[in-house]
Amino acid sequence: MSVTDEPPRRSWAEPFKIKMVEPIRTTTCRERQSALREAGYNTFLLRSEDVYIDLLTDSGTNAMSDYQWAGMMLGDEAYAGSRNFYHLEQAVQEYYGFPYVVPTHQGRGAEHLISKVLIRPGDVIPGNMYFTTTRLHQELAGGTFADVIIDEAHDAASEHPFKGNVDLEKLDALVRRVGADRIPYVSVAATVNMAGGQPIALENLRQVRAYCRKHGIRIILDATRAVENAWFIQQREPGWREQSIATILHEICACADGCTMSGKKDLMVNIGGFLAVNDAEVFEEARNLVVIFEGLHTYGGLAGRDMEAMARGIGEAVQEDHIRARIGQVEYVGEKLRRAGVPIVVPVGGHAIFIDARRFLPHLSQDQFPAQALAAALYLESGVRAMERGIVSAGRDPASGDHRYPKLELIRLTFPRRVYTQAHCDVAAEAICTLYEERERIHGLKMVYEPKYLRFFQARFEPLGDSVYEKA
Amino acid sequence: MNRTPGIELPPAKVVIEPFRIKTVEPIPLLSPGERATRIERAHYNLFRLDAEHVTFDLLTDSGTAAMSANQWAGMMAGDESYAGARSFRRFERVVQELTGKPHVIPTHQGRSAEALLMKALVRPGQIVPGNTHFDTTRANIESVGATALDQQQAEADPHFPGNLDLAALEQTLETEAARVPLVILTITNNSAGGLPVSAANIRQTKALLKAYGIPLFIDAARFAENAYFIKQREHGYRNRTVEQIAQEIFEQADGVLMSAKKDAFGNIGGFLALSDEALTESIRTQMVVTEGFPTYGGLAGRDLEALAIGLKEILDESYLAYRVRSVEYFGQGIEQAGYPVLKPFGGHAVYIDAGRALPHLDAGQFPGQALAVALYQSIGMRTVEIGSVMFGRQDTATGREIPARHELLRLAMPRRVYTQSHIDYMVEMMAHLRPHLASLPGYRLTYQAKVLRHFTAKFRPFTS
Numbered sequence: 001m002s003v004t005d006e007p008p009r010r011s012w013a014e015p016f017k018i019k020m021v022e023p024i025r026t027t028t029c030r031e032r033q034s035a036l037r038e039a040g041y042n043t044f045l046l047r048s049e050d051v052y053i054d055l056l057t058d059s060g061t062n063a064m065s066d067y068q069w070a071g072m073m074l075g076d077e078a079y080a081g082s083r084n085f086y087h088l089e090q091a092v093q094e095y096y097g098f099p100y101v102v103p104t105h106q107g108r109g110a111e112h113l114i115s116k117v118l119i120r121p122g123d124v125i126p127g128n129m130y131f132t133t134t135r136l137h138q139e140l141a142g143g144t145f146a147d148v149i150i151d152e153a154h155d156a157a158s159e160h161p162f163k164g165n166v167d168l169e170k171l172d173a174l175v176r177r178v179g180a181d182r183i184p185y186v187s188v189a190a191t192v193n194m195a196g197g198q199p200i201a202l203e204n205l206r207q208v209r210a211y212c213r214k215h216g217i218r219i220i221l222d223a224t225r226a227v228e229n230a231w232f233i234q235q236r237e238p239g240w241r242e243q244s245i246a247t248i249l250h251e252i253c254a255c256a257d258g259c260t261m262s263g264k265k266d267l268m269v270n271i272g273g274f275l276a277v278n279d280a281e282v283f284e285e286a287r288n289l290v291v292i293f294e295g296l297h298t299y300g301g302l303a304g305r306d307m308e309a310m311a312r313g314i315g316e317a318v319q320e321d322h323i324r325a326r327i328g329q330v331e332y333v334g335e336k337l338r339r340a341g342v343p344i345v346v347p348v349g350g351h352a353i354f355i356d357a358r359r360f361l362p363h364l365s366q367d368q369f370p371a372q373a374l375a376a377a378l379y380l381e382s383g384v385r386a387m388e389r390g391i392v393s394a395g396r397d398p399a400s401g402d403h404r405y406p407k408l409e410l411i412r413l414t415f416p417r418r419v420y421t422q423a424h425c426d427v428a429a430e431a432i433c434t435l436y437e438e439r440e441r442i443h444g445l446k447m448v449y450e451p452k453y454l455r456f457f458q459a460r461f462e463p464l465g466d467s468v469y470e471k472a
Numbered sequence: 473m474n475r476t477p478g479i480e481l482p483p484a485k486v487v488i489e490p491f492r493i494k495t496v497e498p499i500p501l502l503s504p505g506e507r508a509t510r511i512e513r514a515h516y517n518l519f520r521l522d523a524e525h526v527t528f529d530l531l532t533d534s535g536t537a538a539m540s541a542n543q544w545a546g547m548m549a550g551d552e553s554y555a556g557a558r559s560f561r562r563f564e565r566v567v568q569e570l571t572g573k574p575h576v577i578p579t580h581q582g583r584s585a586e587a588l589l590m591k592a593l594v595r596p597g598q599i600v601p602g603n604t605h606f607d608t609t610r611a612n613i614e615s616v617g618a619t620a621l622d623q624q625q626a627e628a629d630p631h632f633p634g635n636l637d638l639a640a641l642e643q644t645l646e647t648e649a650a651r652v653p654l655v656i657l658t659i660t661n662n663s664a665g666g667l668p669v670s671a672a673n674i675r676q677t678k679a680l681l682k683a684y685g686i687p688l689f690i691d692a693a694r695f696a697e698n699a700y701f702i703k704q705r706e707h708g709y710r711n712r713t714v715e716q717i718a719q720e721i722f723e724q725a726d727g728v729l730m731s732a733k734k735d736a737f738g739n740i741g742g743f744l745a746l747s748d749e750a751l752t753e754s755i756r757t758q759m760v761v762t763e764g765f766p767t768y769g770g771l772a773g774r775d776l777e778a779l780a781i782g783l784k785e786i787l788d789e790s791y792l793a794y795r796v797r798s799v800e801y802f803g804q805g806i807e808q809a810g811y812p813v814l815k816p817f818g819g820h821a822v823y824i825d826a827g828r829a830l831p832h833l834d835a836g837q838f839p840g841q842a843l844a845v846a847l848y849q850s851i852g853m854r855t856v857e858i859g860s861v862m863f864g865r866q867d868t869a870t871g872r873e874i875p876a877r878h879e880l881l882r883l884a885m886p887r888r889v890y891t892q893s894h895i896d897y898m899v900e901m902m903a904h905l906r907p908h909l910a911s912l913p914g915y916r917l918t919y920q921a922k923v924l925r926h927f928t929a930k931f932r933p934f935t936s
Contacts, residue, residue: 022551044556047556056553056554056555060554073495076523077535077739081523082523083522083523106580137761270773288928293584293587294580296927301581301770303775454760457766458756458760
């Protein structure tokens with residue numbers, strides 16, 4: 001183990017105590033070997049019971065509070081006009097500030113709706129880096145995504161405090177090239193997941209707002225982790241230190257015409273999302289569409305109880321103690337890895353630590369899927385499940401049919417909210433440090449099955465060499 | 473030891489629930505004056521009412537069931553892992569055992585299972601026959617550019633009025649087989665009043681399709697109610713369990729789709745169960761776009777857990793006896809109170825013929841809506857119009873209303889939610905209302921959306 005210095009200062013402690021537990025199982029290396037083989041070396045295809053510490057995603061994997069569970073018992077399962085819907089609507093209006101709310105069963109349900117309502121074939125949608133499902137829905141609606149994030153976002157080693165910022169020159173060049181009438185909206189994510197959970201600055205967002213207003217272009221916010229973004233603004237951006245998270249969240253949303261939301265992140269629920277907008281006509285159209293794909297507009301494909309849990313989650317998400325501990329936990333692990341020399345994306349983002357697989361495995365070329373290989377090796381080493389965010393996730397270019405070769409080749413260690421303790425974090429960090437010392441033994445992979453859409457979910461691989469995978 | 477002989481008693485009139493109550497939910501009791509205000513503010517559309525102003529919510533049996541203590545316990549054991557959760561494995565196993573199909577795909581609702589299946593199998597210009605397609609099934613078939621063809625048996629079998637018309641199907645296949653990608657049997661036949669389909673009809677449909685190599689799919693939303701009717705009414709099934717009958721039905725099908733908000737006691741959820749591996753692969757690839765990863769399909773792990781338990785509980789025959797009997801009891805009460813009802817009674821709802829109950833109103837005055845409003849105003853009941861509001865259309869040329877075939881009012885029974893006292897109360901009040909029906913006003917539309925107008929429409933009463 002290479003973490004020999006004094007342990008990093010503990011910047012956080014959980015602002016809660018544990019009310020209910022769920023057993024987890026440790027496995028032997030041999031068991032993990034066979035589980036990995038069965039899963040085609042894709043961590044998405046592992047059974048959860050074969051996983052010891054599950055850092056695959058922070059989406060829907062959170063521990064709800066007793067207050068949220070109490071809300072679960074107050075579900076009003078009426079098909080129309082459930083009181084839980086009105087509670088959710090009111091909480092969204094209060095904290096996000098948009099008057100019109102359409103619940104959906106997931107964030108992708110909201111993306112589906114807004115893409116169908118606003119995008120016409122041939123449109124271009126600029127955004128601060130793509131997200132898998134967001135871009136896919138834009139493409140399915142006939143649009144094309146254009147990346148207008150600042151260059152620093154693609155540089156894993158840049159310490160820029162707001163790597164989620166929009167490059168206004170890139171945006172302006174795009175608007176000049178295709179014309180404002182071909183741009184239905186700018187898609188702004190806060191924080192930017194694919195850049196490593198990196199925040200956008202409020203000042204930058206306001207500049208985008210001013211620019212878009214001048215050109216008559218809407219802004220649709222992906223507010224999935226906007227509370228985490230608000231924390232970074234409070235900590236890093238001049239003038240916001242004394243403002244509450246709730247106030248900053250409001251300011252972020254005030255820059256947008258609407259938002260899509262996956263409640264499975266910031267709002268600490270296991271299922272649910274919503275679309276919220278300012279425009280009554282957009283709302284009207286979305287409300288007519290939601291019944292076809294999701295469910296009637298007062299339940300949107302969610303049980304009443306899940307709307308209640310989400311409404312209650314909003315109030316909890318903006319608590320300063322909660323968000324400090326939440327991001328403090330991620331920073332704690334990041335600091336440990338950094339001290340051990342493990343190449344990670346800096347600064348550490350809000351929901352995850354991204355390990356730079358290019359620098360971790362310099363002996364692998366990108367078409368040997370280094371991040372996929374690293375995620376497989378980490379599982380084998382420790383039972384920790386991470387996710388590939390590199391060439392496999394980037395998919396193929398619809399025009400040329402080639403792999404898209406993203407600049408960032410990462411694995412993501414994502415932290416479910418309120419689930420794992422510091423001891424779990426220590427175990428995961430130690431495993432990564434050990435693996436880093438033995439990194440030359442990790443071989444590349446070849447893809448043997450490739451689905452058409454969102455291939456990273458279900459692709460299957462085989463190892464190109466055998467030393468790591470045969471270790472027992 | 474002498475055993476005293478048991479005393480034989482006549483069969484009970486009371487419907488006994490095979491459970492006791494573990495958790496209750498208060499129901500609002502509003503004064504008639506308050507209800508009059510509420511319905512006026514809702515523009516006389518019951519979909520626009522807040523649930524907290526409804527005393528008896530008979531809008532739908534979908535997603536409104538009371539879960540059991542066992543299901544709630546399952547909710548606490550949900551595995552929320554994004555991929556490969558044990559709750560999915562449990563759900564998968566239960567669905568496999570029930571349907572006999574190896575591939576199980578969870579979805580957040582029944583309509584998403586339909587959407588995925590139609591996208592994968594149906595091409596523009598094709599025809600999808602069925603006994604009677606449910607409205608979301610029809611919408612999903614039409615949205616891929618195909619035609620949904622209802623072929624319910626005209627000369628209805630009194631025991632199984634939900635049957636498919638085999639002769640009509642055969643005729644279609646003789647000329648159009650190449651354009652038929654699949655046939656769907658909906659059990660029970662919901663749009664036709666929750667009426668059952670016989671095992672023989674299902675077998676014969678399969679045999680007919682086999683000759684043409686066309687797959688049969690079963691929409692199994694109310695499969696257990698249907699299987700129970702088969703046990704009661706069809707020759708040769710008396711001694712089989714409902715589970716065995718269900719398994720026999722599913723054996724005839726190439727695939728099963730289900731809204732689990734009905735006969736799985738779920739508040740949310742659905743699934744597809746398939747035998748074809750290539751079809752499964754193509755749907756799993758497609759589903760991540762709109763639903764979620766294939767091992768959660770847009771559902772929380774706890775919901776998969778609750779559905780796995782619910783799918784077992786629904787097979788309890790004492791429950792099904794109570795279920796079918798209580799719908800019948802309600803129907804008989806309404807009939808005795810002087811309302812024309814559709815018979816035989818189905819498995820999940822009572823249908824009042826509003827056209828006949830309110831003969832002074834023509835279709836353009838929406839008699840079903842008029843009766844629905846009256847039942848809310850005077851009794852606090854929320855029901856749903858199935859007539860010219862839901863299925864009528866405006867002629868694009870003249871703007872005139874084209875009426876629907878029937879003017880019905882559906883009173884759907886949520887599962888395990890309302891007691892016999894609730895039913896008795898509603899029937900008693902409906903009897904009091906009966907003499908006043910002739911004075912009820914008709915309604916006209918003041919706002920309607922382009923599609924599925926009944927959800928958001930606004931009305932105004934005609935003043936006499």
